[in-house]
Amino acid sequence: MNEAFASRRDIDAGGAETRRIIAATEALLAASARNTPDGIESLQLKAIIHELPDFFYVKDRDSRFVFANAMVARSFGLGNDEDLAGKRDFDFFDFETARGYFEAEQEIMASGEARLDMEENVPSPAGGRSIWRLTSKLPLRNERGAVVGLIGISRDLTERKRQEDLRRGQAHLLEMIARNEPLETVLEALVLLIEAELDGISGSILMLDREGRRLYHGAAPNLPGAYSRMIDGVIIGPNVGSCGTAAWTSEPVIVEDVTVDPRWEDFRGVVAQFGFRSCWSTPILTAQNNVLGTFALYSNQVRRPTAREIELVALATHIAGIAIERKRGDERIHFMAHHDDLTGLPNRAFFKERMAKTLYHARSSGRKVTVAYLDVDNFKDINDGLGHAAGDDVLKEVASRMANGVRASDMVVRLGGDEFLVVLVHQSSHDAGIMRRLRDLQKVLLKPIQTQNQQVSVTCSIGVASFPSDGATAEELLANADRAMYRAKQLGRNTLQHHHGVCDAEIKLPVSEQEELRQAIVTDQLVLHYQPQVDVMTQQVTGVEALVRWNHPSRGLVPPNEFIPMAEESGLIIPLGLWVLNEACRQARKWQDMGLQPLRVAVNVSAKQFTDPDFARHVAEATERYDLAPRWIELELTESVLMQDAERALETMNALRPLGVRFSIDDFGSGYSSLASLKTFPFDRLKMDRSLIEALPGDKTAVAIGLAVISLAQTLKLTVVAEGVETDAQRDFLRFAKCEEAQGYRFSRPLTADQIPAFLQK
Numbered sequence: 001m002n003e004a005f006a007s008r009r010d011i012d013a014g015g016a017e018t019r020r021i022i023a024a025t026e027a028l029l030a031a032s033a034r035n036t037p038d039g040i041e042s043l044q045l046k047a048i049i050h051e052l053p054d055f056f057y058v059k060d061r062d063s064r065f066v067f068a069n070a071m072v073a074r075s076f077g078l079g080n081d082e083d084l085a086g087k088r089d090f091d092f093f094d095f096e097t098a099r100g101y102f103e104a105e106q107e108i109m110a111s112g113e114a115r116l117d118m119e120e121n122v123p124s125p126a127g128g129r130s131i132w133r134l135t136s137k138l139p140l141r142n143e144r145g146a147v148v149g150l151i152g153i154s155r156d157l158t159e160r161k162r163q164e165d166l167r168r169g170q171a172h173l174l175e176m177i178a179r180n181e182p183l184e185t186v187l188e189a190l191v192l193l194i195e196a197e198l199d200g201i202s203g204s205i206l207m208l209d210r211e212g213r214r215l216y217h218g219a220a221p222n223l224p225g226a227y228s229r230m231i232d233g234v235i236i237g238p239n240v241g242s243c244g245t246a247a248w249t250s251e252p253v254i255v256e257d258v259t260v261d262p263r264w265e266d267f268r269g270v271v272a273q274f275g276f277r278s279c280w281s282t283p284i285l286t287a288q289n290n291v292l293g294t295f296a297l298y299s300n301q302v303r304r305p306t307a308r309e310i311e312l313v314a315l316a317t318h319i320a321g322i323a324i325e326r327k328r329g330d331e332r333i334h335f336m337a338h339h340d341d342l343t344g345l346p347n348r349a350f351f352k353e354r355m356a357k358t359l360y361h362a363r364s365s366g367r368k369v370t371v372a373y374l375d376v377d378n379f380k381d382i383n384d385g386l387g388h389a390a391g392d393d394v395l396k397e398v399a400s401r402m403a404n405g406v407r408a409s410d411m412v413v414r415l416g417g418d419e420f421l422v423v424l425v426h427q428s429s430h431d432a433g434i435m436r437r438l439r440d441l442q443k444v445l446l447k448p449i450q451t452q453n454q455q456v457s458v459t460c461s462i463g464v465a466s467f468p469s470d471g472a473t474a475e476e477l478l479a480n481a482d483r484a485m486y487r488a489k490q491l492g493r494n495t496l497q498h499h500h501g502v503c504d505a506e507i508k509l510p511v512s513e514q515e516e517l518r519q520a521i522v523t524d525q526l527v528l529h530y531q532p533q534v535d536v537m538t539q540q541v542t543g544v545e546a547l548v549r550w551n552h553p554s555r556g557l558v559p560p561n562e563f564i565p566m567a568e569e570s571g572l573i574i575p576l577g578l579w580v581l582n583e584a585c586r587q588a589r590k591w592q593d594m595g596l597q598p599l600r601v602a603v604n605v606s607a608k609q610f611t612d613p614d615f616a617r618h619v620a621e622a623t624e625r626y627d628l629a630p631r632w633i634e635l636e637l638t639e640s641v642l643m644q645d646a647e648r649a650l651e652t653m654n655a656l657r658p659l660g661v662r663f664s665i666d667d668f669g670s671g672y673s674s675l676a677s678l679k680t681f682p683f684d685r686l687k688m689d690r691s692l693i694e695a696l697p698g699d700k701t702a703v704a705i706g707l708a709v710i711s712l713a714q715t716l717k718l719t720v721v722a723e724g725v726e727t728d729a730q731r732d733f734l735r736f737a738k739c740e741e742a743q744g745y746r747f748s749r750p751l752t753a754d755q756i757p758a759f760l761q762k
Ligand code: C2E
Pocket: 531, 546, 547, 548, 559, 560, 561, 564, 577, 580, 603, 604, 605, 606, 636, 666, 667, 690, 723, 724, 725, 726, 743, 744, 745, 746, 750
């Protein structure tokens, strides 16, 4: 034995050394197995070694195989273990791999130290996937203790490694689901995981829609996109390929050959160009066995799935089921959190969420958005009188009529109770269309509603606010629409009110009142009264101020302060002012024609009017029309008129002055009176505001200011007219201060045109 492994020649020669090593190995095994029952023959032992599921081999000092069991031979693709004798790893592996083994083995034999439980990734000598092994290599010694070779024992770890990978992948997927990652991402990772476990297989997940009718793309990272698109949205049925059929029957469908299986009849043309031959599809089920979708594997071979493939499909459908169900659950929760139970309409939370997006788009596209706040009139009476069930019926019906009455781009929301919102995105710049649609909605709700045991009729009040004029955010629009709705209620039921502009918070007049005023202008509901202005010394009438009133059919004579601001805000001041101007001219002409002394008529002009480019022309035309010398017309401007657009104001004044038209500054001393404007603009007269006169002559400050204003006016060659003179004391002070003219109740209240001739007679 001491000559064992003597030379290569010996092994090659006849195997005497080999036999000796085998004998030695067997003896060693026998010796190490202390509990081996007596009588076991070495031959038997050899047979057992061949039966081992592990790899077992012995190599000589040159790392040549001396003995190997059947497992080793099979792994090298050899039928007979004898064929291995004398071969080295260099004969089977690529050079680098073989050298790695060789050097490690030489090291073991040189040092005499075993290496145990090494995890090795071994390239498959037959090609294909690499193999994982757990390997131990021990030095083989003779009786004298000299190392004569080595013993190798390996166990195939590939399956265990795969299982581990799979478990890790599965854990990762479950984590993704728990983290609520997008469903598409989870499903795609799932398909990739399964595909990584298999060779030549592509996976696909399809999802069934809520109606249980069509299958839609879920994930198919390695199927041709063209194929996925072609089957996207397929209607399921008893013979709709593998997936459509599996979803229809709730059973796995194994098609070994798509070119002959009758279930693929209609899809053969589609599939032919992609080269698939077999397709095995399994339904993805909920815990209650409802179909959520399908998981399918495609192969290019005509065959049935292997046991392993079936096992992987089971795992995949299980995880896909969890992922899809979880998503549906989330969607359901989201829906419930954003929708109202009774009517199924979106709720306030949904409104806020959606409005942010709607307003964002409206802003970037320059579109308007109208929010209508709708409240059912007297709903409490229905609830109290007919019971809550009837009340619920009414709300449901109102909700469904509204939802059916709007476009897909619009939104109907139930805020709670009997309060609803309609959000309309304007398609054009015409607001008229929107208002008509809202009124139509109001009309639709008027039709009787059938409750369980009786018919009821309801009306509703609507408040409207529009983006961007009535608010920039969902909250602002909601608040303003609510306010407008509240006014609608106050004005009676079944009405619609519009919130007005953010800039004039205190004036929120209903659309109908604006409409009314518009009508009033054309139907002669307006009337002018005239307040005389007198010479303080002689009490002779020097002129009159025209003051407009609205002879309202139900409200009676409405003073200007109640509708001029609205007219200014809505733009109606232009036609209104034009009417006043013409009426004043007509009346002045009439008085002159009656033979009265010619009277200067003062007309009040608003800022919007005065900055209208056509204003100067309007004045010229009006005086011409009534053949009135323009010097009989005086235009009263306030400082705010001048401040709006000083340049344009000066232009207009300069255009009118040559005609002889006069100008007075009205309400001087009531606000931010500035000396500058008196110097800049060509005024003829200064009207000292009533608030200054009021405190005269008792208040020392008022006296001082009054005197200052009068002397200032005289320096600038302006005639001073004191406004709102009510008492003799005030008149006496004005005489003393050399104020030329006055206007006020002390002399006369505003009179009708007919009263003027008599007043002049006095
Ligand atoms: P204003 O131009 O300062 O007109 C004088 C206002 O003082 C008138 O009120 C007049 O009735 C009132 N008044 C006159 N004397 C006295 C008095 O002794 N005591 C008191 N307490 N009040 C007196 P009215 O007619 O209600 O007009 C209010 C304002 O409406 C006017 O103030 C003017 O700013 C505006 N307004 C009137 N008519 C027109 C118009 O045709 N166009 C425009 N743009 N504004 C007008």
